[in-house]
Every structure is written in C-alpha cells, then in structure tokens.
Amino acid sequence: MLVSPAMSKDQIYNESMAKIADFSFDAQVADVFTDMIERSVPGYRSIITMIETLTQHYAQPGSTLYDLGCSLGAATLSMARGLKAENCRIIAVDNSAAMVERCRTAVGRKHTCASVRVVEGDILTTEISNASVVVLNFTLQFIPPKERAPLLQRICDGMRPGGVLILSEKVVFEDDHLNGLLFDIHHDFKRAHGYSDLEISQKRSALENVLVPETIPSHRDRLLSAGFTSVDVWFQCFNFMSMLAVK
Numbered sequence: 001m002l003v004s005p006a007m008s009k010d011q012i013y014n015e016s017m018a019k020i021a022d023f024s025f026d027a028q029v030a031d032v033f034t035d036m037i038e039r040s041v042p043g044y045r046s047i048i049t050m051i052e053t054l055t056q057h058y059a060q061p062g063s064t065l066y067d068l069g070c071s072l073g074a075a076t077l078s079m080a081r082g083l084k085a086e087n088c089r090i091i092a093v094d095n096s097a098a099m100v101e102r103c104r105t106a107v108g109r110k111h112t113c114a115s116v117r118v119v120e121g122d123i124l125t126t127e128i129s130n131a132s133v134v135v136l137n138f139t140l141q142f143i144p145p146k147e148r149a150p151l152l153q154r155i156c157d158g159m160r161p162g163g164v165l166i167l168s169e170k171v172v173f174e175d176d177h178l179n180g181l182l183f184d185i186h187h188d189f190k191r192a193h194g195y196s197d198l199e200i201s202q203k204r205s206a207l208e209n210v211l212v213p214e215t216i217p218s219h220r221d222r223l224l225s226a227g228f229t230s231v232d233v234w235f236q237c238f239n240f241m242s243m244l245a246v247k
C-alpha cells in the first residue's frame, strides 16, 4: 500500500535526546503531522468535522473565509466542504514552508468547488477583510501572548457583522486540582494512543514556552474586548476546547 507522507507515524520523540530543541513546524513535523495531532489532541477529528457544519451556517455570500495557521489544511478542506454560499473564497495561511507545500498538494488533490488560496505568511501581518468565517484551530496558543490581543482585534475589525471566529485551544484551569487532573488525563490519552512516557515527556519539554495555554475566562474576556458580541465554548474534551465568537 502507498502511504502518503501525511499518514506517517510520529516517532519524533521516541529516542532519548541529550538536548531537546524547541518545538518547530519543520519538515520532520509536517511529514507526520496528521498522526501527531490526531493522537495528541482529544476531539481534534470532531472539531474538524464540525467546522464543515459551522461554515455552512455562517458563511455569507461574497465574503472571504480564513484558516489561520492551516498546517496541512484539514480545517481548510472542512470549510471547503461546508461552503454553500455563492462567490466566496477561502484563504489558508501558515508561516511554515514545509506545511504550506504539503497543504497545497492536499488541497490540489481534493478538487474542491470552492476557490482556495494557500499562502505562506505570518498571520500577524495577514490582512483580514470582508470575513464571515475565521478559523484559528490550535494556532493562537503558538502566538506570543502579547501579540494575541492585537491579532484578535484585527480579526474582529476585518469581519462582517454576524460572522464567526472559531477559536480552538489547549487550555489551563484556575482550579489547581482540576488543572493537574486534566493535565494527567491528557497524558493518559496520549499513552492510550501509543505514545511512551519518554515521548510524552520529551515533547512536553520541547513545547515549554512555545505552546502557551491560557484559561477559558482569559480567552472569553479578550474576545469580548476585541468587539465580539457573543462568545462561548461549543466543544470541550479534557484540556482542549473550541469557542465560537460571533461579531
């Protein structure tokens, strides 16, 4: 059987490393990314599936849809499947050349009816305008914390009234007991999906200071301050959640 690179098994952290470099979205990660995210993020598949339904509901005729931090384009393709409104376009953006190259191949292979452009660029400088659906699916957590409010402000300013931002994130909890419990349960989830304790702990070190999670109330308050009018969680599994923010 021919296995596409996107289907390869993630074994990046399975040998003991003398020095663990900061996590980055390079070619090695891009080659195994689908396997990595599916075995690491509880509910990832469900969120991807629901993005199709949410797109169908919120896309407005003649508007632009954005997938910011698109990786291999899983959410982009889900948006393309759900898009029924006329004269829309989808712009998928990522600053990892390795991801963008593979995303273009994946999008090209699907022959979507929707017009999809995959752009290699920084979402901190991407112009957002005339948007009805914006997806940040596990991307904001990699943006330096001080850049997050200005980014959400620009997104909100570039959206049409009635448009939606779908924001999915790994989160932490204010209650120490619950926070520890859900952190441990996430590791149980990874173990149950075939990761060893060594892989889990080495990847945890690589992600330290790279993936910076916040609490659900911090996300909610910042979205409301940016100008979104209705904000709440629509999906949660352990310490991973997704919010809808309607302008």
Ligand SMILES: Nc1ncnc2c1ncn2[C@@H]1O[C@H](C[S@+](CC[C@H]([NH3+])C(=O)[O-])CC(=O)[O-])[C@@H](O)[C@H]1O
Residues within 6 Å of the ligand: 025, 037, 068, 069, 070, 071, 072, 073, 074, 075, 093, 094, 095, 096, 099, 121, 122, 123, 124, 136, 137, 138, 139, 142, 143
């Ligand atoms: N400043 C930036 N500009 C552009 N891209 C960025 C930036 N910072 C990080 N990225 C990109 O954001 C993506 C985050 S992964 C998204 C999964 C995808 N949404 C999915 O639904 O499969 C989430 C995860 O791995 O947990 C990577 O591809 C980065 O290169």
Ligand SMILES: O=C(O)C(=O)Cc1ccccc1
Residues within 6 Å of the ligand: 036, 037, 040, 041, 170, 203, 207, 211
């Ligand atoms: O693996 C983890 O522990 C995570 O928090 C999720 C994740 C998934 C894919 C890339 C980086 C982080």
